[in-house]
Amino acid sequence: MDEFWVFGYGSLMWNPGFEYEERIAARAFGYRRSLCIRSFVHRGTPENPGLVLGLDRGGSCRGVAFKVREELRDPVMAYLRERELVTNVYLERMLPLMLADGRQTKAVGYVVDRDHKQYAGSLGVEEASRVVHASIGQSGPNDAYVLSTLTHLREMGIRDLWLEGVGSRVEALQRQGTAAIDP
Numbered sequence: 001m002d003e004f005w006v007f008g009y010g011s012l013m014w015n016p017g018f019e020y021e022e023r024i025a026a027r028a029f030g031y032r033r034s035l036c037i038r039s040f041v042h043r044g045t046p047e048n049p050g051l052v053l054g055l056d057r058g059g060s061c062r063g064v065a066f067k068v069r070e071e072l073r074d075p076v077m078a079y080l081r082e083r084e085l086v087t088n089v090y091l092e093r094m095l096p097l098m099l100a101d102g103r104q105t106k107a108v109g110y111v112v113d114r115d116h117k118q119y120a121g122s123l124g125v126e127e128a129s130r131v132v133h134a135s136i137g138q139s140g141p142n143d144a145y146v147l148s149t150l151t152h153l154r155e156m157g158i159r160d161l162w163l164e165g166v167g168s169r170v171e172a173l174q175r176q177g178t179a180a181i182d183p
Contacts, residue, residue, distance in 0.1 A: 004073045005107035006080065007095050009033050009063035010053040014152045016066055017083065018076045025100035025156070026065035031055040031111055033063075033160055035128050035146070037089055038118045042139040050135030050142035051120060051128060053149065054090065054112035062158045065097055065107050077108070084110045089118040125162065129169035133177075143170045 007028055008016060035051040044050030055061060068076050084090050090110035097107050112119055123131070135142035150167045153160055 003105060004068045004070060004076075005097065005105050006066045006068060006076065007063055007097060007107040007109035008066065009055055009061050009109070010149060011152075013064040013156065018066075018068065018079050019072060020066040020068050022065075022067035024065050024067075025158075026063055026097045026107070028055070028061045028063060028095045028097055028107075028109060030059075031057060031061050031095070031109075032059035033061045033163065034112075035123065035132065035163070035166065036112050036120050038120045039135070039137055039142070040118070041137055043137040043142040043145050044135040045137060048135055049118075049120075049131070050137055050145070051123070051131050052145065054119075055109060056112050056122065057114075062160075064156070065099055065105070080108065080110075087116075087118060089113055089116045125165040125169055129166045129173060132166060133170050133173040143174065146170060 007026060009028070032055070033053055034056040035053060036056045037052045037054040038044065038049035039052045040046045040049050043052055089112060091113050093109055093111050094106045095109040097105050099105065132142045132146050147167055147170065150163060
């Protein structure tokens with residue numbers, strides 16, 4: 001039987017929530033990491049949506065591939081679908097991957113549905129950082145989500161220049177907000 005792999009590009013990289021037998025850096029082709037999904041619950045509200053990560057078309061994305069034992073395929077897929085398909089903003093796909101050791105494989109991954117009402121499109125750094133800075137949801141402030149993601153990416157040796165630009169701008173907005181309330 002074919003090997004079963006799962007690709008993570010956001011919180012799944014450091015918090016997979018399932019058992020795996022191998023974890024390796026990987027690159028998915030044809031998609032890029034993007035704050036392209038409006039969050040109405042966890043990082044925003046319907047009135048003031050935040051932004052969370054999705055895989056959008058174009059480029060490539062460095063992340064992590066997890067090899068899962070065959071006997072765990074069904075429970076892991078059930079878990080992933082419960083975690084990722086809550087509002088159906090993601091589409092489940094088999095993504096071509098290049099593993100860090102040169103192997104090529106395919107992995108289950110979740111890409112944004114561009115026709116979904118939560119799809120925010122391709123935002124510039126300024127617009128994305130304003131949205132992130134101003135949004136809070138049930139899971140906390142949107143800026144904490146983005147800055148935590150960047151911390152984890154740095155720890156894993158993954159650079160994402162666009163997201164780093166958003167993070168830098170968010171930090172500047174935070175400093176401006178703090179300066180405005182200091183005496």
